[in-house]
Amino acid sequence: MGRDLLASRELAWRLMVRNITAQYRQSFLGIAWAFVPPIVMAAGFTIASDANVINVGATDLPYPAYVMFSTALWQTFVEALSGPVQAVTVAKPMLARVNFPREAIVLAKVGEVFFNFAIKLLLIVALFLWFQIAVGWTVVLAIVALIHLVMLGTFFGLLLAPLGALYQDVSKGITMITGFWLFLTPVVFPVPREGTFGFLVNLNPVTPLLVTTRELATTGVVSDPYGFWVASLFAFIGLLLAWVAFRVSMPFVIERISS
Amino acid sequence: MTTELRHQEIAIQPKDSEVVLSVEEISKKFCRNLRRSLLYGVQDIATELSGGKRTSAKLRSQEFWALRDVSFQLRRGEAVGLVGSNGAGKSTLLRIISGLINPDTGAVKIRGRLAPLIALGAGFNPILTGRENIYANMSILGLSTKEIKAKFEEVVDFAEIWEAIDTPVQNYSSGMAARLGFACAVHTEPDIFLIDEVLSVGDVKFKMKCHRRLAKLREKGTAFVLVSHNSHSILNICNTAIYLAKGQLITVGETEAVVRKYEEDLCLSGMEKATGPLILPRKSPDESFGLDITLVGFKDAQGNILETPMSGEPVNLCVECFAHRYIDSANLGVVVKSLSGENDRVLYFTSASDNESLKITPGNTELQIQMPYCCLIPGVYSAKIYIKSGVCSFDVVESFRFTVQADKTISRSLFYQPRTWKVISK
Numbered sequence: 001m002g003r004d005l006l007a008s009r010e011l012a013w014r015l016m017v018r019n020i021t022a023q024y025r026q027s028f029l030g031i032a033w034a035f036v037p038p039i040v041m042a043a044g045f046t047i048a049s050d051a052n053v054i055n056v057g058a059t060d061l062p063y064p065a066y067v068m069f070s071t072a073l074w075q076t077f078v079e080a081l082s083g084p085v086q087a088v089t090v091a092k093p094m095l096a097r098v099n100f101p102r103e104a105i106v107l108a109k110v111g112e113v114f115f116n117f118a119i120k121l122l123l124i125v126a127l128f129l130w131f132q133i134a135v136g137w138t139v140v141l142a143i144v145a146l147i148h149l150v151m152l153g154t155f156f157g158l159l160l161a162p163l164g165a166l167y168q169d170v171s172k173g174i175t176m177i178t179g180f181w182l183f184l185t186p187v188v189f190p191v192p193r194e195g196t197f198g199f200l201v202n203l204n205p206v207t208p209l210l211v212t213t214r215e216l217a218t219t220g221v222v223s224d225p226y227g228f229w230v231a232s233l234f235a236f237i238g239l240l241l242a243w244v245a246f247r248v249s250m251p252f253v254i255e256r257i258s259s
Numbered sequence: 260m261t262t263e264l265r266h267q268e269i270a271i272q273p274k275d276s277e278v279v280l281s282v283e284e285i286s287k288k289f290c291r292n293l294r295r296s297l298l299y300g301v302q303d304i305a306t307e308l309s310g311g312k313r314t315s316a317k318l319r320s321q322e323f324w325a326l327r328d329v330s331f332q333l334r335r336g337e338a339v340g341l342v343g344s345n346g347a348g349k350s351t352l353l354r355i356i357s358g359l360i361n362p363d364t365g366a367v368k369i370r371g372r373l374a375p376l377i378a379l380g381a382g383f384n385p386i387l388t389g390r391e392n393i394y395a396n397m398s399i400l401g402l403s404t405k406e407i408k409a410k411f412e413e414v415v416d417f418a419e420i421w422e423a424i425d426t427p428v429q430n431y432s433s434g435m436a437a438r439l440g441f442a443c444a445v446h447t448e449p450d451i452f453l454i455d456e457v458l459s460v461g462d463v464k465f466k467m468k469c470h471r472r473l474a475k476l477r478e479k480g481t482a483f484v485l486v487s488h489n490s491h492s493i494l495n496i497c498n499t500a501i502y503l504a505k506g507q508l509i510t511v512g513e514t515e516a517v518v519r520k521y522e523e524d525l526c527l528s529g530m531e532k533a534t535g536p537l538i539l540p541r542k543s544p545d546e547s548f549g550l551d552i553t554l555v556g557f558k559d560a561q562g563n564i565l566e567t568p569m570s571g572e573p574v575n576l577c578v579e580c581f582a583h584r585y586i587d588s589a590n591l592g593v594v595v596k597s598l599s600g601e602n603d604r605v606l607y608f609t610s611a612s613d614n615e616s617l618k619i620t621p622g623n624t625e626l627q628i629q630m631p632y633c634c635l636i637p638g639v640y641s642a643k644i645y646i647k648s649g650v651c652s653f654d655v656v657e658s659f660r661f662t663v664q665a666d667k668t669i670s671r672s673l674f675y676q677p678r679t680w681k682v683i684s685k
Contacts, residue, residue: 014398022386098375099358100399162304166297249304255360256300 001247008101015108020115034119038071045188056189060219065131069217070187072120073149073210076113078178080153083109084246085164085171088253092165095254102250103243106161110154117146136220145213145228152209152235158242162249165257186211191223205231278370279482280333280356280451285365287326287351287506288318295321315363325351326506328365333451338483340497340514342521347503349486353453356484371450374400376441385429389420389439392428396443410446417472418442419465438465445472452476455486470496494518515667523637523664534566537659541581550586550619550653554579555644557661558627568633570665570675576628578644580619580654588616590647591626598639598660605635605674632677637665 024030046064048054059066087109088095095102128135164170184204191211192198201207208227215222222228290296299319306313318324326348333339341349355362357375383392393414397407415424418438420431428436452473473496477483487493493500493514500517502509504524510517536556557565558575568574578591595606608628610617617626639662645655665675 010403011398014395014404018384018387018391018395021391022384026386094399096359098399099373100401163301166300245308248307251359251361252300252303252307256296 001243004101004247005103005107008104008107011100011104012107012111015104016111016115019108019112031119034116035123037075038068038120038123041071041188042067059190061133062131065127065133066190067188068127069124069214070210072117072124073146073213074182074185074187074206076117076120076146077149077153077206077210079113079116080110080150081157081178082171082174083113084154084157084161085174088161088165089171092257095165095250096257102247106154106158106246110150113150113153133218135217138216138220142213142216145209145216148228148232148235149206149209149213151239152205152231155235155238155242158239158246161246162253165253181206202227205234207231209235277334278332279335280370280373280484281368282329282331282352282356283366283368284328284330285326285352285355285362285367286316286324286328287348287355287360287362288315288322289325289351290319290322292321324506326355326362326503327508329501329503329506329508330365331501331508331511333482333484335450335482336477336480337499338477338485338497340493340500340518341484341486341503342488342493342500342518343503344525346505348506349503350455351506352503353455353484353486357453369451372401372447373451373453374444374447374449376444376452376454383428383436383440386427388427389415389424389431392439393443396440397447400444400447402447414439414442414446417446417468434462434465441469445469445476448476449481451482451484453484519665519667534662536564536577537656539656544583547583548651548653549584550580550582550589550646552578552580552644552646552654552656553623555642555656555659567662567664568635570633570636570663571667571677572633573629573631574633575630576642578626578628578646579623580626580646581623582619582621584621586617586619586648586653588648589619589653590649591617591628592645592647593628594643595635596641596643598641605640632675633663634675634677635663636672636674637663639663 027033029036042064045054045056045067049056049063056063061069084106087105091105094100095105127133160170160174164174181204184201185206186192186201187210191207192201208224208231211224212222212228290299299322303313329348329352331339341352343349351360353375354360356367356369357373358367358369359375383396387395393411394404394407397410397414398404402410415421418435418441420435420439423431423435428439431439454473473483477496483496485493485497497514499512500514501511502517502521509524510520536554538554539552541553542551555576555578557568558577559565560573560575565574576593590609590611592609592611593606594604597603597605619626639660642659642661643655643657644659646653
């Protein structure tokens with residue numbers, strides 16, 4: 001298993017380069033697509049919040065910066081989640097004809113997620129400068145937390161990928177569920193502490209990972225280290241199991257999807 | 260000359276350590292209904308993940324065997340051809356060998372690297388240039404970047420796309436894309452090559468180049484598994500062949516014999532065997548017009564009855580008849596239609612048009628049409644035979660069905676051309 005992962009490293013890199021080049025060559029706006037959604041989201045919520053349409057309470061960052069940064073993180077998570085399903089769906093013809101380490105396509109997708117985040121980083125840096133947010137040394141640790149966040153997303157994605165190749169319902173379902181999931185994650189509001197809603201938000205494994213990433217990058221004070229490690233462990237073990245499941249089930253999927 | 264070479268190769272029995280591919284009793288079942296097929300897929304995954312045992316040897320509802328207990332071995336430098344009609348399981352077998360799908364029963368053992376030429380240009384992205392696609396495609400086929408770099412020039416040379424290498428592949432002509440795909444695949448230099456109907460890419464010149472390249476690889480010891488509907492290319496490349504029909508292995512062995520069997524079955528499929536002479540009941544004097552055909556059949560030169568005439572062999576078509584009176588100038592006509600093909604008329608001749616007037620005396624007579632060569636290719640035919648005199652028709656046999664067989668492969672031809680060979684030095 002590990003050997004396959006190593007063997008697929010080079011192929012994954014090649015596929016990632018291929019996907020990214022193709023993606024940007026066919027797009028006029030190019031990397032703007034990485035910036036625009038968080039800006040639009042932030043603009044929308046800032047206007048709503050200023051007009052008192054919604055009441056989100058106090059955030060530890062200026063509200064537009066809070067929304068933008070959180071949205072960028074959330075988007076990265078969603079990309080990591082839908083990545084494996086997308087990758088397998090797109091690669092169907094290839095999977096059906098050539099036998100290659102199938103981890104490669106997922107790995108390539110994870111690489112793409114990080115690449116996209118790197119581009120978003122430009123926005124985040126600009127944001128921090130604009131709002132003059134102080135950044136501590138803990139920003140280095142934020143990268144680790146981000147990796148955990150991506151791992152959690154990949155875990156869910158990898159688990160769904162074989163099924164997603166068979167049934168279109170999966171990718172449709174993912175779109176719907178992530179839409180709902182967003183409201184259970186402290187992206188546009190600070191972490192709620194009480195009520196059923198607070199309970200649900202705190203039960204959500206994305207919450208501690210996303211919040212910790214944000215806190216490490218900004219204030220440097222981790223509010224819930226315990227939750228962070230529980231969610232991380234969940235992501236580690238889950239990813240390992242999902243990987244095994246993926247390997248076992250792919251031959252069955254390929255025999256059903258192919259010509 | 261090629262035949263001789265092939266025989267020699269078979270005569271040398273290689274050691275078992277030379278076996279690079281061994282297929283052991285593999286079976287595979289498929290489901291015709293998509294919805295159910297997907298459901299079975301999910302079921303299989305669930306049982307496999309939960310560690311349960313799949314009842315893989317039994318068919319579930321709406322399933323059928325796409326392959327059933329197929330075994331064979333392939334040694335270094337050998338080439339095996341897979342023949343069979345559409346849906347016989349050839350591609351499924353290739354896909355199981357290449358490890359894309361797992362067999363339901365049995366096992367495949369492979370020594371060395373295996374490259375499928377099933378998918379030319381797998382992973383080609385139309386937006387990207389030829390150069391980028393070569394890298395992507397060859398890494399999918401399992402080469403490292405270093406190896407690709409080393410072979411890059413060779414690939415471009417082989418595909419003959421020097422000037423188009425930095426053009427997006429979507430702007431390539433279909434032939435160019437196919438050439439690039441083939442070039443990438445062929446330069447991976449595997450130990451076993453799986454080829455599925457892909458030798459037909461590009462123009463004639465490129466095809467020749469492909470064949471030369473494959474021959475060179477084979478000299479180096481690459482083993483081949485070749486699928487083709489074109490028995491000609493199988494005959495040229497392979498020394499052994501496997502004949503599959505409906506997932507069952509029918510015969511394995513020397514190419515000539517296997518291909519002949521396949522072609523015979525192809526010609527005769529859907530037809531009952533039509534062999535031997537046709538014997539007709541004696542007519543009563545009221546029904547008779549003076550001359551009755553009693554038997555139609557084939558005989559060899561010695562006068563023995565032939566059940567089936569052979570292509571290229573001498574044969575006599577015999578029509579026995581009983582005449583009630585003397586007939587001065589009878590005219591025997593024969594119309595032969597092919598039943599294997601599209602029911603086309605293939606032969607028509609009459610004694611009158613050959614300026615032969617047949618004199619028939621009362622009693623039993625045998626009329627012989629002596630043919631030095633049977634020029635019909637293997638297949639089933641129906642002959643209409645009549646005897647006339649002027650416009651007066653005596654008797655007609657509407658359909659005498661017969662089968663022609665061959666001891667060599669000639670089905671690529673439309674008819675048998677009698678010939679002899681000679682070398683004249685000048």
